[in-house]
Every structure is written in structure tokens, then in C-alpha cells.
Amino acid sequence: MENQEDIKIGLLYSLTGTTGVTERGQYQSTLLAIKHINDQGGIHGRRLLPIVEDIASDPFLAAKKAEKLIVLDKVAVLIGLYTSVSRKMVIPILEKHNVLLFYPTLYEGEELCRNVFYCGPVPNQQLQFFIPWLITNFGKCFYLIGSDYIYPRQTNRHIDRLVQSHGGRIVGEHYSILGTQKFDKPIREIVQAQPDVVFSTLVGDSVIAFYQQYRQSGIPKPIASGITAETEIQAMNAAYAVGHYTSFPYFNSIRTDKNHIFQSEYRRTYGTDVISSVMENAYNGVFLIAEAMRKCEFISTDCLRQALSGITLEAPQGNIKVDEKNHHLWLHSRIGRVNEKGQFDIVWESDGPIAPIPFYSQTFIYEKECAIDNNVLSHNELQKLQNQYQILIEKIKSATRVFPYIFAIFDHQGVLLETFSGEKNDDTKNISLLNPGIRWTSPLMKRSGITLALSGHTEAIVFGEEHDIPELQEFLTIGIPIKGNMETLKGVVGVFLELNQIDQASIDLFIRSLSQTVECCVEIVDQVEKCALFQKISRDISQFIPESLLLLENGKILFTNSAADKLIEKHHDSVLDIVSDLSTRTMNEKEMLVRKKINDELYELQTIPSENYRYIFIKQLSSDNLTQTKSKQLLIRDIVGSNERFLRTIQLAKSASSIDANVLILGESGTGKEIFARAIHNESQRKNNPFIAINCGAMSRELINAELFGYVDGAFTGAKKGGNPGKFEAANGGTLFLDEIGDMPLELQATLLRVLQEREVIRVGGHKPIPIDVRIIAATNKKLNDEIAYKGSFRSDLYFRLNVFTIELVPLRERLDDIPELVSYFIKDLNETSGLPPKTMTTEALQMLLRYTWPGNVRELKNVVERAFYVAANSFAITVDQLPSHISSHTGRNLSHELISEETLHDLKKISSQIEKSELTELLVEYRGNISRAAKHLGISRTTLYRKLKEYQLIK
Numbered sequence: 001m002e003n004q005e006d007i008k009i010g011l012l013y014s015l016t017g018t019t020g021v022t023e024r025g026q027y028q029s030t031l032l033a034i035k036h037i038n039d040q041g042g043i044h045g046r047r048l049l050p051i052v053e054d055i056a057s058d059p060f061l062a063a064k065k066a067e068k069l070i071v072l073d074k075v076a077v078l079i080g081l082y083t084s085v086s087r088k089m090v091i092p093i094l095e096k097h098n099v100l101l102f103y104p105t106l107y108e109g110e111e112l113c114r115n116v117f118y119c120g121p122v123p124n125q126q127l128q129f130f131i132p133w134l135i136t137n138f139g140k141c142f143y144l145i146g147s148d149y150i151y152p153r154q155t156n157r158h159i160d161r162l163v164q165s166h167g168g169r170i171v172g173e174h175y176s177i178l179g180t181q182k183f184d185k186p187i188r189e190i191v192q193a194q195p196d197v198v199f200s201t202l203v204g205d206s207v208i209a210f211y212q213q214y215r216q217s218g219i220p221k222p223i224a225s226g227i228t229a230e231t232e233i234q235a236m237n238a239a240y241a242v243g244h245y246t247s248f249p250y251f252n253s254i255r256t257d258k259n260h261i262f263q264s265e266y267r268r269t270y271g272t273d274v275i276s277s278v279m280e281n282a283y284n285g286v287f288l289i290a291e292a293m294r295k296c297e298f299i300s301t302d303c304l305r306q307a308l309s310g311i312t313l314e315a316p317q318g319n320i321k322v323d324e325k326n327h328h329l330w331l332h333s334r335i336g337r338v339n340e341k342g343q344f345d346i347v348w349e350s351d352g353p354i355a356p357i358p359f360y361s362q363t364f365i366y367e368k369e370c371a372i373d374n375n376v377l378s379h380n381e382l383q384k385l386q387n388q389y390q391i392l393i394e395k396i397k398s399a400t401r402v403f404p405y406i407f408a409i410f411d412h413q414g415v416l417l418e419t420f421s422g423e424k425n426d427d428t429k430n431i432s433l434l435n436p437g438i439r440w441t442s443p444l445m446k447r448s449g450i451t452l453a454l455s456g457h458t459e460a461i462v463f464g465e466e467h468d469i470p471e472l473q474e475f476l477t478i479g480i481p482i483k484g485n486m487e488t489l490k491g492v493v494g495v496f497l498e499l500n501q502i503d504q505a506s507i508d509l510f511i512r513s514l515s516q517t518v519e520c521c522v523e524i525v526d527q528v529e530k531c532a533l534f535q536k537i538s539r540d541i542s543q544f545i546p547e548s549l550l551l552l553e554n555g556k557i558l559f560t561n562s563a564a565d566k567l568i569e570k571h572h573d574s575v576l577d578i579v580s581d582l583s584t585r586t587m588n589e590k591e592m593l594v595r596k597k598i599n600d601e602l603y604e605l606q607t608i609p610s611e612n613y614r615y616i617f618i619k620q621l622s623s624d625n626l627t628q629t630k631s632k633q634l635l636i637r638d639i640v641g642s643n644e645r646f647l648r649t650i651q652l653a654k655s656a657s658s659i660d661a662n663v664l665i666l667g668e669s670g671t672g673k674e675i676f677a678r679a680i681h682n683e684s685q686r687k688n689n690p691f692i693a694i695n696c697g698a699m700s701r702e703l704i705n706a707e708l709f710g711y712v713d714g715a716f717t718g719a720k721k722g723g724n725p726g727k728f729e730a731a732n733g734g735t736l737f738l739d740e741i742g743d744m745p746l747e748l749q750a751t752l753l754r755v756l757q758e759r760e761v762i763r764v765g766g767h768k769p770i771p772i773d774v775r776i777i778a779a780t781n782k783k784l785n786d787e788i789a790y791k792g793s794f795r796s797d798l799y800f801r802l803n804v805f806t807i808e809l810v811p812l813r814e815r816l817d818d819i820p821e822l823v824s825y826f827i828k829d830l831n832e833t834s835g836l837p838p839k840t841m842t843t844e845a846l847q848m849l850l851r852y853t854w855p856g857n858v859r860e861l862k863n864v865v866e867r868a869f870y871v872a873a874n875s876f877a878i879t880v881d882q883l884p885s886h887i888s889s890h891t892g893r894n895l896s897h898e899l900i901s902e903e904t905l906h907d908l909k910k911i912s913s914q915i916e917k918s919e920l921t922e923l924l925v926e927y928r929g930n931i932s933r934a935a936k937h938l939g940i941s942r943t944t945l946y947r948k949l950k951e952y953q954l955i956k
Contacts, residue, residue, distance in 0.1 A: 091113050108155055672859075676807065726761065743782075
């Protein structure tokens with residue numbers, strides 16, 4: 001035996017953060033179980049010592065704390081975690097150090113890690129009887145509502161299939177982001193669709209809000225859920241949940257001696273008997289750990305793993321068992337109805353524990369009896385599946401043609417897609433079950449190499465009379481799983497051999513050879529699909545590039561966007577000559593900008609080398625662009641405006657540029673928050689380092705984490721190579737501008753706060769902290785105080801960390817006196833860059849702009865001026881007619897006399913006249929005094945042109 005030291009158990013729970021409410025109950029149940037075991041004498045006289053780490057609802061912190069518990073604290077096992085993303089983040093740590101995790105929460109299935117024991121139910125243990133019971137008692141029409149993340153979407157796939165297999169249908173489906181509090185839209189859809197059952201996979205605070213609003217809407221139909229438990233009902237007030245249904249292995253209303261003891265001890269210790277199924281999972285997990293340790297002479301991971309297989313336990317829910325094959329538990333299945341006390345009246349329960357079926361491909365095996373005909377796909381359904389698998393089928397057929405056996409390819413749900421024979425064999429018609437479209441996960445198929453491979457996700461072989469189907473008893477059947485990324489099952493290759501076709505000694509070699517062949521085929525197909533996907537994505541994205549884009553490799557054109565296709569069609573030989581000239585230059589050249597004429601048209605060509613490739617951007621210019629120079633770096637003094645309040649804002653920006661504190665810029669959309677941020681950076685001590693901007697509101701919730709903090713290669717694909725830095729690392733030494741910070745997901749705010757406090761980041765999928773030195777300038781158009789106080793959508797601690805130096809921008813409607821200066825600035829820029837005749841704006845048009853209220857602020861003003869400038873085309877002035885109708889028809893107070901002095905109006909008219917006179921002079925020189933051609937160029941009559949020439953004394 002080992003020495004009599006305490007046995008350390010690592011506890012990984014969120015005692016704070018968004019999931020803290022649920023996980024605190026699991027944490028308390030874990031401690032209670034440890035106390036009971038120690039009171040009973042521990043493990044061979046050794047006490048269990050809990051080492052607790054608060055992971056604060058942060059998956060990255062969970063991985064970090066797990067490694068700390070394993071490496072520094074030397075724990076024997078871990079128990080805890082709640083979300084699937086936390087579990088997935090910790091698994092690489094478990095595999096690296098070969099330590100077991102007991103995961104005490106229900107989850108979506110589709111996973112089997114040798115270092116995890118799954119103590120909560122998988123979908124089949126909750127849904128196998130729940131869905132048919134709901135259909136029998138309430139009807140066949142279901143509306144699905146869930147939170148928008150992994151578990152609800154995966155669970156609803158199971159529900160969809162079960163409903164359809166029992167003759168029902170899904171009449172609506174809605175997913176809300178985590179934390180959503182308003183459900184007006186889905187409730188309207190429910191009223192319109194009139195389902196028999198509303199099935200909820202909402203989590204967290206959203207559960208409470210939805211049940212309350214659903215009750216207030218008066219909809220009489222029941223809500224069913226596989227998530228909503230006693231803790232949520234207590235939080236929402238039982239009145240809102242009365243009459244609704246949930247399925248769990250455990251309810252606190254179960255009448256067993258073990259549950260009575262559990263409840264009494266929990267109430268005595270923590271002062272409440274509100275106990276949920278996930279809390280019982282955690283309690284059971286500790287007893288399973290203890291029972292396995294008692295069976296081990298020396299406590300090690302390998303010994304514990306072996307000892308756990310098949311262990312039974314008398315739990316509060318009844319007897320449970322660890323499955324011998326898949327690390328999941330045999331659990332009871334119960335359906336409960338919420339009563340007025342907030343507890344569940346059990347309306348149905350299984351006779352005993354239900355076998356865990358963790359993989360999606362097996363979940364169709366729910367019916368006890370069915371006919372083969374009911375499990376055959378229609379021609380259209382089969383053809384659709386065959387098209388999806390076409391490339392893979394062709395690769396496997398080609399790779400296996402040397403084997404003289406019968407082959408069949410199945411999808412991940414067991415549908416037979418195609419059968420074929422190798423060389424010197426054409427016996428596929430001898431087996432009637434080898435007709436494409438038959439679903440081999442039907443219960444009638446029972447035992448075969450194919451069905452075992454589908455259920456176990458591993459190679460399987462069944463000999464002769466071991467088959468349940470007489471037709472297969474003269475064969476040997478082999479199933480080879482087709483696995484994709486993250487070991488997901490994509491399908492199975494089935495092999496059918498007559499018993500005398502291969503000797504026993506050769507079978508293992510054949511299976512290994514075929515497995516490697518299938519693996520190679522999958523890799524080839526993955527690469528082909530990735531190339532096709534990247535080609536499509538590149539093509540789609542490139543359409544948004546206005547310039548012509550060509551990608552070259554060794555002088556050959558690999559890729560063109562649609563603009564480049566049109567350019568090549570227009571100037572085929574000339575463009576190819578230019579491409580050939582550019583490709584002869586060395587690849588070590590830096591970025592190059594040149595201008596060339598192609599058939600009397602001027603083009604600007606920008607060449608950007610990248611390793612062995614060259615990106616060429618081609619933009620058509622007018623002759624005026626020859627004098628265009630690169631714009632200078634934006635400084636605070638370049639920001640346009642003279643309004644008194646605006647100048648005070650400018651002064652604040654100057655002060656902000658002289659310090660290195662975080663800045664929070666508040667202002668409506670279009671007021672220029674990013675312009676201020678750039679100017680502050682360009683005048684700060686960090687001006688020679690990067691300025692990186694990211695719009696938190698425009699980023700996908702799934703990608704923003706990786707975008708900000710980077711990711712290690714393999715975080716999403718499993719392939720380990722190098723690293724991919726995020727925006728924080730890219731901005732190191734400089735400034736990171738977080739625009740629309742108010743739209744940042746709540747769960748990410750905690751991670752951002754930790755980064756700001758510790759000044760280090762951890763990439764997605766990694767565990768190594770990376771030091772960073774970044775100044776944060778954040779901006780939002782929201783009132784963050786209201787978001788914190790009334791909506792709970794923004795963390796107060798993050799707000800105070802960002803709100804060191806605040807600048808509030810003035811909306812344009814409150815500084816209308818700056819409009820003339822802004823208009824002048826925009827027109828001046830367009831005069832220099834557009835290639836059109838220089839223009840000014842008439843006094844009448846300017847007065848019209850001053851009457852408008854500008855909800856889109858400076859951004860809207862700029863867009864209006866630019867549109868009017870191009871609508872004016874070859875004219876010298878922008879008039880009221882060129883303004884958008886919503887502005888020209890706007891009726892408002894004439895503010896011009898208050899905002900523009902007579903001197904300013906006179907100057908505007910004078911500038912307009914000077915520009916027009918200069919342009920007319922140049923036009924007459926160009927057309928050698930030909931009045932008709934000049935008038936035609938301007939789009940005006942000869943009489944009008946004569947009048948203008950006389951007005952400016954250009955003719956007599």
C-alpha cells in the first residue's frame with residue numbers, strides 16, 4: 001500500500017462568473033460527498049483532500065487551473081466543469097498528463113475520451129422516452145427554442161429525428177444568444193405556429209426570462225425541457241413553471257432511502273433542499289472515485305480506469321453503473337411535472353437504468369420493432385446523400401479495387417450509399433441487404449461488423465453464425481470507421497467476405513491495411529474539399545474588392561476576381577504583357593506602386609510580394625490622379641470643427657494623447673470615434689507602433705475569442721504546427737481600438753478583464769501565457785451605465801477598468817455651425833482625388849444641409865456630399881437638385897443666418913466663381929475655343945455657356 005498521506009482531489013468549479021449559480025451547487029455536493037467518505041474512514045484509512053480552484057466561468061482559465069492542480073498540487077483525479085467548451089479545453093491537459101476527469105454534467109454526446117468519465121446523462125437517456133411520451137399525451141407538433149451554442153443545437157438534432165420517427169414534425173425553431181432576456185419574436189412565432197409542445201434548450205438567465213414571458217403571453221401549451229431543473233425554478237418563482245415538464249435521471253422528489261439521506265445531509269449542511277440532477281451527478285462522481293480507489297492497490301490513472309469499468313453504485317436516483325466500454329453511466333430516465341411548490345411530480349420513470357448511447361449515429365435505434373421498408377430512403381434523399389459523399393466514394397473505390405471482396409460505404413447514420421466489388425468479384429447481388437438506401441442502424445440489422453463500427457467508432461469484425469441475420473451467417477463482415485477531424489464519425493466502410501475467402505492469420509493485417517487506406521482517402525478528400533472551399537471563399541470575398549485583383553505564381557495567373565476578368569477581356573494582350581513584366585522582377589522586392597497607360601487609359605498597379613506569390617491590384621485613374629500624393633498621418637489638429645463644445649473635445653483628445661491610460665470614447669454612430677482613436681494614437685508615445693482596430697459588434701460570437709487572443713494551430717482542426725497571433729499580440733507596443741465594446745459578449749468580457757489585469761493572453765487551444773503591452777482605446781454608442789444597471793449585459797468591473805479617461809463626442813445636430821467647414825473639407829478632398837472637374841456647393845444647397853438633423857452624424861454628411869459630388873458629374877457646383885430627396889424635401893427651421901455669417905456666404909460665392917472661371921478657361925484651351933464642344937462636354941446649352949463666359953469676361 002502507499003503511505004498514509006491524504007489523497008488530493010482537484011475541484012474545478014465556477015464559484016464566480018455567469019455559470020457560478022449552477023456550479024456552486026455542484027461544488028457543494030462534491031464537498032458533501034467527500035465529507036461522507038472521510039467520515040466513513042476514507043480510502044484504506046487515507047482522507048480525501050479537496051484542492052479547489054475557481055475557474056470563473058472561463059474556459060481558458062479552466063485549462064490553466066487544471067494543469068496547476070495536476071503539476072503543482074499533484075492531485076490524483078479531477079472533478080468538475082460545467083460547459084462543453086471548458087471540458088474540451090481541458091481534455092488536452094488531461095491527455096498530456098494522463099489524469100482522469102469526472103465530468104458531472106449532462107452534455108450533447110459525440111465524445112469518448114479515455115481520460116474522462118461522463119457522470120451526466122447523454123441525449124438518449126433523456127429523450128428516448130420523453131419525446132414519445134410528449135407526443136402521446138400532447139400531440140405531434142413541436143416548436144424548438146434554444147440558446148445559440150453547441151449543446152442546444154446538437155440536442156435539437158436528436159429531437160428532430162425522434163419527432164419525425166414517431167410521425168411528428170417541427171413547426172418552428174429559434175436560437176437566442178446566451179443571456180437573451182427578450183423573447184417577443186419567438187413567442188409571436190409560437191402563437192402563429194400553434195405547436196402542441198414547446199421544447200426548450202435555453203440555459204442560464206434566458207430560461208427564467210422565457211418562462212416568465214411565456215406565462216404572461218397566456219399560451220396554454222406545455223413547455224418541455226431537458227435542462228430546466230429545481231434551481232432554475234426556484235430562481236424564476238414556481239408560479240411561472242407550474243405545469244411544465246422536464247426529463248432527468250434525478251429529481252429531489254424521488255422517494256428512495258439514499259435520496260432521503262442525501263437531502264437531509266444537504267439541508268443540514270447548506271440550509272436548503274433545492275437539489276438538481278447535475279448536483280446529484282457531482283455527488284455520485286465522488287463515490288465512484290472512492291469505490292475505484294478502494295479496488296486499487298496503488299492509486300494510478302491506469303488502475304483507476306480499469307477499476308471503474310462496470311462499477312455499480314446505489315445513488316440517490318437508484319442503482320447506476322459505469323458502462324464497460326464507453327466511460328458513460330447507466331442512468332435512470334424520469335419525466336417530471338412542476339407543481340406549485342417548485343418540485344417535480346414524477347409522471348413516468350424507467351424500470352431501471354438506461355444504457356448510454358453517446359454517439360449521434362446510434363440515436364435512431366429507439367424503436368423496438370420496425371420493418372426494413374420503413375428504414376429505406378427515398379430516391380431523392382439517397383441521391384442527395386450520394387452527392388455529398390461522391391468524392392469520398394470514388395477515392396475509396398479506386399483505392400480498394402485490388403481487393404477481391406464486396407465493399408459497401410455507409411454514412412454516419414448508417415445509410416448504405418453504394419456497394420461495389422473489387423477485382424474478379426461481382427457478387428454484390430447475392431446479399432439482398434446491400435441495396436443502397438437501407439439504413440443499417442435499424443434494429444432489424446442487429447449484430448454485424450458494420451453496426452458495431454457505427455456504434456463503437458472502431459474497427460469491428462463479426463464471423464458467420466455470430467450474425468443475427470441468417471442471410472449474413474455465411475459471411476464474415478468487417479466495419480472500418482471513416483473518421484474526420486476531431487475523430488468525428490463520417491461513415492463506415494463495410495467488407496463482406498465468404499468465410500473461406502481469407503484465413504484467420506491474414507485478417508488482422510487486412511484490417512490494418514484497409515484502415516490506413518481509408519484514412520489516406522479521407523485526408524485526400526479533406527484537402528480537396530478545403531481547396532474548393534478556400535477557392536470559393538476567396539472568390540466570394542474578392543468580389544468586394546473594387547480593384548482588379550490578380551494572384552501570380554512564377555509568372556502564372558492563379559486567381560482573378562471578377563473585376564480582373566473584365567479588365568483582361570477588355571485589354572487582354574496589354575494586361576498579360578504587364579503581368580509578364582512584373583513577374584520577371586525579383587520576389588524579394590518590397591511593395592511597389594506604378595502607373596501605366598493601357599490604350600490611352602491610366603491605371604495604377606500595386607504589387608505586393610508574399611513568399612512565392614504576388615498580389616497585383618489594378619485601379620483605373622484619371623489624369624488628375626497623377627498629382628495625387630499619399631495622405632499624411634492623421635493628427636488631432638487635422639480633425640475638422642470649430643464649434644465651442646467640439647473644441648473642448650479636441651482638447652480632451654490632446655490630453656489623452658499625452659498619457660498612457662486606457663480611453664473610453666462615447667458617442668453616437670457616425671460621430672468619428674475611430675478617427676479620434678487614431679489621432680490620439682498618432683500623437684502618443686506609441687505612435688511608431690501598431691494601431692489595430694476591431695469592431696466587437698461585427699465579429700461572430702464564435703470567432704471573436706480567437707480574433708482577439710489568437711489560437712494555436714490545431715485548436716479547431718487538431719493539427720499541431722505553429723501559432724496564430726490575435727489582435728492583442730498584433731498591437732503589442734501600440735494601441736488596440738475596441739469599437740462597439742458595448743456589444744462584446746458577456747462571457748468574453750471576463751476574459752478581457754483578466755487580460756487587462758494580468759497583461760498577458762493565452763491563445764485558444766493553448767496554455768502558455770504571452771505577455772503583452774497594449775493600450776486600450778474603447779468606444780461605444782451605448783450608455784454603459786444603463787447596460788450595467790438595467791440589462792446586466794456589461795460588467796461593471798470591466799467598465800471601471802476601461803473608463804480611466806472618457807471622451808464624449810458631440811453629435812452633428814449639436815454643432816451645425818461646423819457643417820460649412822466639414823463640407824468644404826470633403827469637397828476639397830474629392831476635388832483632388834476624383835478626376836472630375838473641381839466643384840463647390842451653392843449657398844442654397846448648404847442652407848438645405850443646415851436644416852437637416854443628421855441622425856447619422858458626420859458619416860452621413862460625408863456620404864451625402866460624396867454622392868452629390870458624383871451626381872453633379874461635370875458641373876462646377878453642387879446644387880439642391882443633386883442632394884438626396886430625404887434632405888432636399890426636409891422641412892426645418894432656416895438656420896443659415898444663425899450659423900453662417902454674411903461674410904462666410906460671400907466667401908463661398910467667391911470661391912465658387914473662381915473655381916468655375918478657372919475651369920472654363922482650361923476647357924476653352926482644351927477645345928481651342930470651340931463653344932459647341934465645350935458646352936456638350938459640360939452638358940449645358942451653347943446659350944448658357946455664352947452667358948457664363950461673358951459673366952467672367954472670357955469673351956466679349
